[in-house]
Amino acid sequence: DAKTTQPPSMDCAEGRAANLPCNHSTISGNEYVYWYRQIHSQGPQYIIHGLKNNETNEMASLIITEDRKSSTLILPHATLRDTAVYYCIVRVFNDYKLSFGAGTTVTVRA
Amino acid sequence: EAQVTQNPRYLITVTGKKLTVTCSQNMNHEYMSWYRQDPGLGLRQIYYSMNVEATDKGDVPEGYKVSRKEKRNFPLILESPSPNQTSLYFCASSSKTDSYEQYFGPGTRLTVT
Numbered sequence: 001d002a003k004t005t006q007p008p009s010m011d012c013a014e015g016r017a018a019n020l021p022c023n024h025s026t027i028s029g030n031e032y033v034y035w036y037r038q039i040h041s042q043g044p045q046y047i048i049h050g051l052k053n054n055e056t057n058e059m060a061s062l063i064i065t066e067d068r069k070s071s072t073l074i075l076p077h078a079t080l081r082d083t084a085v086y087y088c089i090v091r092v093f094n095d096y097k098l099s100f101g102a103g104t105t106v107t108v109r110a
Numbered sequence: 111e112a113q114v115t116q117n118p119r120y121l122i123t124v125t126g127k128k129l130t131v132t133c134s135q136n137m138n139h140e141y142m143s144w145y146r147q148d149p150g151l152g153l154r155q156i157y158y159s160m161n162v163e164a165t166d167k168g169d170v171p172e173g174y175k176v177s178r179k180e181k182r183n184f185p186l187i188l189e190s191p192s193p194n195q196t197s198l199y200f201c202a203s204s205s206k207t208d209s210y211e212q213y214f215g216p217g218t219r220l221t222v223t
Contacts, residue, residue: 034210043114043200043214044153096141096160096204097168098212100153 003027003090009105012082018075020104022088025069030092033064035073037084038103044087047073078108112137114215116201122221123191131186131218133201139213140206142184143168144176146197147217153200159184191222 005023012018024033035047048055048062050071055062061074075082087103114135123129135142143158145168155168159178173195175187184203188195201215 032210041198041217041219043202043216044212045214046211049210093210096143096158096212097155098153098202100145102152 003099004088004101006086006088006101006104008102009107012075012078012106012108014080014108014110015077018078018082018106018108020073020075020086020088020106021070022073023070024088024090027068027090028092031090032093033062033068033071034089034091034098035060035062036087036089036098036100038087039081039084044098044100047086078106080108080110082106083108112213114201114203114213116199116215116218118218119216120219122223124223125192126190129188129191129220131188131199131201131220133184133186133215134182135184135201135203135213136182137203137205137213138181139203140181141212142178142201142203143212144174144184144186145200145202146170147200148197156186156199188220191220193222196220196222 032051034049036044038044048060050062064071085103085105087100117132140161144156145153147153154170157176159165199218202212204212
């Protein structure tokens with residue numbers, strides 16, 4: 001069962017912010033939102049995670065709506081190296097399994 | 111450098127010839143896992159291990175075996191490979207205490223003819 005819904009693809013101009021939406025309307029109270037990305041058949045890479053507060057790290061920001069039914073990953077200044085498939089994943093914190101959906105293919109254009 | 115390594119990175123083999131894909135991590139992680147990735151099907155978990163001598167099936171375990179005799183190693187064994195096991199394989203590991211971040215290996219591209 002798909003727990004998240006993401007657009008299949010999006011384009012972004014280099015140097016601009018990329019805003020990646022994710023819908024998780026059936027999220028439970030103890031489930032976190034995680035974001036990973038996969039650059040061209042490399043191993044997936046962890047980006048960020050959050051429960052209900054907005055989070056920021058050196059790679060990105062995560063904005064979670066107050067009702068927690070959706071979130072947005074923000075890449076503040078996209079570069080060509082950010083071209084990748086981005087996965088939004090919902091899971092309980094200590095559930096080690098990651099259930100990957102189709103993700104969003106982000107293409108950053110010069 | 112903290113990393114997960116896999117070997118080989120590329121392998122072409124024939125149906126029925128037993129093979130092993132090795133996975134090793136240097137982060138003293140308790141949890142390790144194998145995924146396969148196929149076009150249109152995404153990443154699917156094959157097997158996972160919560161610690162030494164503790165392994166369990168994931169979503170697609172048929173045709174695969176694993177073992178966890180040492181904490182750092184988690185080999186994937188295909189005793190009789192078939193063409194439908196042609197895929198891109200990833201090993202991953204994470205700490206029990208910081209389980210939010212899983213570290214993935216670089217992948218092994220397997221072709222079974």
